[in-house]
Amino acid sequence: GECNISKIMVVDDEVKECELLERFLERKGYDVITFYSGEKALEQVRYEEPDVILLDIKMPGMDGLEMIEQVKRDIRFLELPIIMLSGNDSKDVVARALKNGASDFLKKPFATEELLLKCDLQVKDYINVQRIKAKEQELEIALKKTKEAEQHKAMFLANMSHEIRTPLNAILGFVDILSDEELDEKKQQYLQTVQNSGDLLLNLINDILDFSKIETGKMLLEKRKFSTKKPFKEISQLFYEQAKENGIDLKIHFSSDLPRFFIGDIIRIKQVAGNFLSNA
Numbered sequence: 001g002e003c004n005i006s007k008i009m010v011v012d013d014e015v016k017e018c019e020l021l022e023r024f025l026e027r028k029g030y031d032v033i034t035f036y037s038g039e040k041a042l043e044q045v046r047y048e049e050p051d052v053i054l055l056d057i058k059m060p061g062m063d064g065l066e067m068i069e070q071v072k073r074d075i076r077f078l079e080l081p082i083i084m085l086s087g088n089d090s091k092d093v094v095a096r097a098l099k100n101g102a103s104d105f106l107k108k109p110f111a112t113e114e115l116l117l118k119c120d121l122q123v124k125d126y127i128n129v130q131r132i133k134a135k136e137q138e139l140e141i142a143l144k145k146t147k148e149a150e151q152h153k154a155m156f157l158a159n160m161s162h163e164i165r166t167p168l169n170a171i172l173g174f175v176d177i178l179s180d181e182e183l184d185e186k187k188q189q190y191l192q193t194v195q196n197s198g199d200l201l202l203n204l205i206n207d208i209l210d211f212s213k214i215e216t217g218k219m220l221l222e223k224r225k226f227s228t229k230k231p232f233k234e235i236s237q238l239f240y241e242q243a244k245e246n247g248i249d250l251k252i253h254f255s256s257d258l259p260r261f262f263i264g265d266i267i268r269i270k271q272v273a274g275n276f277l278s279n280a
Contacts, residue, residue: 006123007031009050011041011067012085013059021054024112030119038062042070045077051123054115057086057097065100072101079129081122085110161205168205172198193241196234200274203267222265228258231270239277250277 008030012018015036022032033048035041038055039062045053053071057064064084071077081103086093089107097105104118175198179191236252243250262269 006051006127007033007048008119009041009045009048009053010034011036011038011053011059011064012056013037014056021115025116025119028116038064038067042067045071046074050080051126052119053080053082054119055082055084055102057084057088057093065096068097068100068102079126081126083115083118083122164205165202168198168202172202189237193237197238200235200238200270203271206267221268223263224266225261225263226266228260228262229254231266232273235270235273235277238274 010018010021013036018034025032038059055064068082083104084097084102085106087108094105175191175195240250
């Protein structure tokens, strides 16, 4: 089979043998680069970035076993397939080649079709591995961007809630002062409604921050004892005037068998009740 996007590096001190391999592999669609020494090939491997190396074991100077050991020291080439070529296929030689990082072994002289088959398989596996790694890197980058976006969002929410809390706390403070000074019962009810509305708004601001807690699984519900009727009375007061303006008669009714107290998160209960009334 032909391999359309692949580069083979041939490293062998036998010039004629290299020329034969070049012609054969180029006819099969490979881009072939040849070096006649391990030293020169080692210098160029990082620039050429081959998809597979055909490496002769026995060469003057740096032999194949030493070169493969040097190549595999670079983390970028840990998965790079290297097929060792040798006239000696003793168990010791093969074991040393595989130990140093060779992915396959061929004894000289070899059938060119066998060599082609091994090259095709090795290149295919290598390209698949590179694609998987590229996808993993893309996912890692995407995850990093998502985390950064979440951090920016949390920071924005914290800043905004702080900016809103400051004037709201001032309003609630003045309402509290007016409540102490005001003797008229009707106005006291109005001030109490303003106070309840402000408290509810303050709780809603805290809920904005809670959304980020929900996303990270850190949301906790309080378990406190509270008067069963209190939150519903307060919420109905907030919507009484609005209902009246719309011609709606808003009444609150409690079942006779309703317990006097509940244990739960009163803020969440008021929020849910408020949502129901607002929608209605």
